[in-house]
Amino acid sequence: MAAVAATAAPKGNGGGGGRAGPSEGSGTRRKKGPGPLATAYLVIYNVVMTAGWLVIAVGLVRAYLAKGSYHSLYYSIEKPLKFFQTGALLEILHCAIGIVPSSVVLTSFQVMSRVFLIWAVTHSVKEVQTEDSVLLFVTAWTITEIIRYSFYTFSLLNHLPYLIKWARYTLFIVLYPMGVSGELLTIYAALPFVRQAGLYSISLPNKYNFSFDYYAFLILIMISYIPLFPQLYFHMIHQRRKVLCHTEEHKKFE
Amino acid sequence: VEILDAKTREKLCFLDKVEPQATIAEIKNLFTKTQGKSLKDEDVLQKLPVGTTATLYFRDLGAQISWVTVFLTEYAGPLFIYLLFYFRVPFIYGHKYDFTSSRHSVVHLACICHSFHYVKRLLETLFVHRFSHGTMPLRNIFKNCTYYWGFAAWMAYYINHPLYTPPTYGAQQVKLALAIFVICQLGNFSIHMALRDLRPAGSKTRKIPYPTKNPFTWLFLLVSCPNYTYEVGSWIGFAIMTQCLPVALFSLVGFTQMTIWAKGKHRSYLKEFRDYPPLRMPIVPFLL
Numbered sequence: 280m281a282a283v284a285a286t287a288a289p290k291g292n293g294g295g296g297g298r299a300g301p302s303e304g305s306g307t308r309r310k311k312g313p314g315p316l317a318t319a320y321l322v323i324y325n326v327v328m329t330a331g332w333l334v335i336a337v338g339l340v341r342a343y344l345a346k347g348s349y350h351s352l353y354y355s356i357e358k359p360l361k362f363f364q365t366g367a368l369l370e371i372l373h374c375a376i377g378i379v380p381s382s383v384v385l386t387s388f389q390v391m392s393r394v395f396l397i398w399a400v401t402h403s404v405k406e407v408q409t410e411d412s413v414l415l416f417v418t419a420w421t422i423t424e425i426i427r428y429s430f431y432t433f434s435l436l437n438h439l440p441y442l443i444k445w446a447r448y449t450l451f452i453v454l455y456p457m458g459v460s461g462e463l464l465t466i467y468a469a470l471p472f473v474r475q476a477g478l479y480s481i482s483l484p485n486k487y488n489f490s491f492d493y494y495a496f497l498i499l500i501m502i503s504y505i506p507l508f509p510q511l512y513f514h515m516i517h518q519r520r521k522v523l524c525h526t527e528e529h530k531k532f533e
Numbered sequence: 534v535e536i537l538d539a540k541t542r543e544k545l546c547f548l549d550k551v552e553p554q555a556t557i558a559e560i561k562n563l564f565t566k567t568q569g570k571s572l573k574d575e576d577v578l579q580k581l582p583v584g585t586t587a588t589l590y591f592r593d594l595g596a597q598i599s600w601v602t603v604f605l606t607e608y609a610g611p612l613f614i615y616l617l618f619y620f621r622v623p624f625i626y627g628h629k630y631d632f633t634s635s636r637h638s639v640v641h642l643a644c645i646c647h648s649f650h651y652v653k654r655l656l657e658t659l660f661v662h663r664f665s666h667g668t669m670p671l672r673n674i675f676k677n678c679t680y681y682w683g684f685a686a687w688m689a690y691y692i693n694h695p696l697y698t699p700p701t702y703g704a705q706q707v708k709l710a711l712a713i714f715v716i717c718q719l720g721n722f723s724i725h726m727a728l729r730d731l732r733p734a735g736s737k738t739r740k741i742p743y744p745t746k747n748p749f750t751w752l753f754l755l756v757s758c759p760n761y762t763y764e765v766g767s768w769i770g771f772a773i774m775t776q777c778l779p780v781a782l783f784s785l786v787g788f789t790q791m792t793i794w795a796k797g798k799h800r801s802y803l804k805e806f807r808d809y810p811p812l813r814m815p816i817v818p819f820l821l
Contacts, residue, residue: 483691483694483696483697484696484697484698485698486698486701486776487776487777487778488691488692488694488697488698488775488776488777488778488779489691489777489778489779490691
């Protein structure tokens, strides 16, 4: 049974703060962007991150050329990877204080899942560091992040080249499944070692009457990809249609 | 006075019988009173700030379910689920433990306290509480039941486990915890009764709650929502009694949610009543 609520007039927005002058009314207030100081900081942040992921990209290429094979390249970029991916935690703060208009929950989720893979899986289970699946997700992340951070940089400076916009909303079609595959394969490879060492697990009896099985937890994480990945993927496809077709329309009227 | 939207030129409001001497501020006041907030069932058409033609906007709130139904369902679950673990129903612990009983007295005490808590809540829902709204969105029942039932199962699993470890400081710890729990349960009940007495049956009036002769209600001097304060206290008592980390985590999550609610309630009190006692904090005396 649907319930109804009644209002006597259309819902106003912006409250009673407008001046009742002849040219203004208490109409809608547009969402303000970040102030000039916040914009400057964000530009610096995004430039630094772009540079950081470029360092990782270059590091991977150089290591490949030096070694002659693509195995075990993780060690050559381990430190910048940890530093710059962990640095992305700041993005949660940016949303929380409002200088970036994204949702705190969504951003936390995305950044935490990356940080989890870097520290709680790859760093913690040394035996997987030589797996090729690590290269798979590191490569996907590197290309994605270089494009994403340069996209933000140019957007903040109001000077976004179409190529970057196109790249951001197109390359994910390949990079996203590539990254997810790398992540899942790496977690899967870690499982036997976690089981063997009882990593991050606590069993009964203990004085806090608590138990945690990291092995089972990792399996739950892998299962959670099944509902989550398609949702995020199709959301991006939907965004692509909106953003790229919109630009096409604009171009027509120029 | 006809008020139009500056951008769309839509007629927003028609204010009837506005005095020529009325200031713009007064007109703004009349106008903002009709913005956004829903009308109440009790409002009389004649008294609304509309002209000779009233335009009412209906908003479909989606599928609804009554508060009483939600409360009864979300509280009956933990009561029943905890007992499944207490009696060690098959397929939870190893088969050799089926229908056995814990050898620790605190486990039996914990079952009594947990069950008492939820029986109290069920009875209060049926006989004490006076709800402002009849219904809430249907999806809430799934969300709420997952929370209550999930945590109840998680806590009950460990407290009634064959490998349960009783509190480090033994009977002393349990006695102290029990005292905290009982005091807070009595306190919580006293507040619920005091709030009920503020509002006559069937009405939806809102008044500032004040301390009564019952000493448990004296917490109103320091806090807007002492019912939440006592509720958190009860769960802290239960956590100390069982020395079980999942109970502590449940208390923490509950505290976070109740703080959000308390702050909201505190804000509406401040908005509605000019003479609201300034010493009061939302949920924790002097602090939060």
